[in-house]
Amino acid sequence: MNRAEAWNLLQEYVQDTGLVRHMLAVEAALRAYARKLGADEETWGIVGLLHDFDYERWPNPPDHPLQGSKILRERGYPDEVIYAILSHADYLPDYPRVHLLDKALYACDELAGLITAAALVRPAGITDLTAASVKKKMKSKGFARNVNRDDIARGAADFGVDLTEHIQFVIDAMKPLAVQLGIERGLSAEPPESA
Numbered sequence: 001m002n003r004a005e006a007w008n009l010l011q012e013y014v015q016d017t018g019l020v021r022h023m024l025a026v027e028a029a030l031r032a033y034a035r036k037l038g039a040d041e042e043t044w045g046i047v048g049l050l051h052d053f054d055y056e057r058w059p060n061p062p063d064h065p066l067q068g069s070k071i072l073r074e075r076g077y078p079d080e081v082i083y084a085i086l087s088h089a090d091y092l093p094d095y096p097r098v099h100l101l102d103k104a105l106y107a108c109d110e111l112a113g114l115i116t117a118a119a120l121v122r123p124a125g126i127t128d129l130t131a132a133s134v135k136k137k138m139k140s141k142g143f144a145r146n147v148n149r150d151d152i153a154r155g156a157a158d159f160g161v162d163l164t165e166h167i168q169f170v171i172d173a174m175k176p177l178a179v180q181l182g183i184e185r186g187l188s189a190e191p192p193e194s195a
Contacts, residue, residue: 001077006046013053021181023049025116025174029108032173039100047084047105061091097158107155110148111170117144119183126175126183131167
């Protein structure tokens with residue numbers, strides 16, 4: 001199991017650019033947490049990168065992530081990776097979040113989506129985004145309606161991190177990938193002048 005193989009698997013199953021960017025954002029957050037916590041960065045990163053790879057083909061529960069787990073098992077991915085991915089689905093009671101990796105994935109998944117949405121409405125994108133700005137957007141029910149705010153709060157609590165610090169940590173983890181994630185500038189920003 002390595003990132004190149006995981007990336008090829010993602011490319012095989014996912015066409016939607018937004019979904020790819022989401023998985024890259026979650027990968028960045030999990031890799032940053034792995035470094036901070038002294039965990040295996042490659043394993044944590046692969047979990048983030050592949051957690052939704054089956055969603056485009058099987059978006060309905062419980063097919064997502066059960067279909068993906070079968071594919072991962074067939075391709076020899078470790079049980080730790082498969083279990084963590086299965087545990088991010090609240091509707092699969094046989095896979096409670098018990099390991100630190102499971103909790104990290106759940107804590108970062110929805111939050112990465114909210115951070116992306118918040119960055120897209122700022123002229124400077126993620127560049128000057130702060131936890132306070134994201135928390136303000138969290139309170140606006142009309143903003144990024146598909147992002148479950150309860151999951152974000154519950155995820156941080158279960159992971160044992162302060163919500164504000166967690167939001168800032170994930171923002172900082174995503175910033176180096178701003179161009180790849182499409183959040184270096186907001187959608188409302190003027191295009192850069194050509195040279």
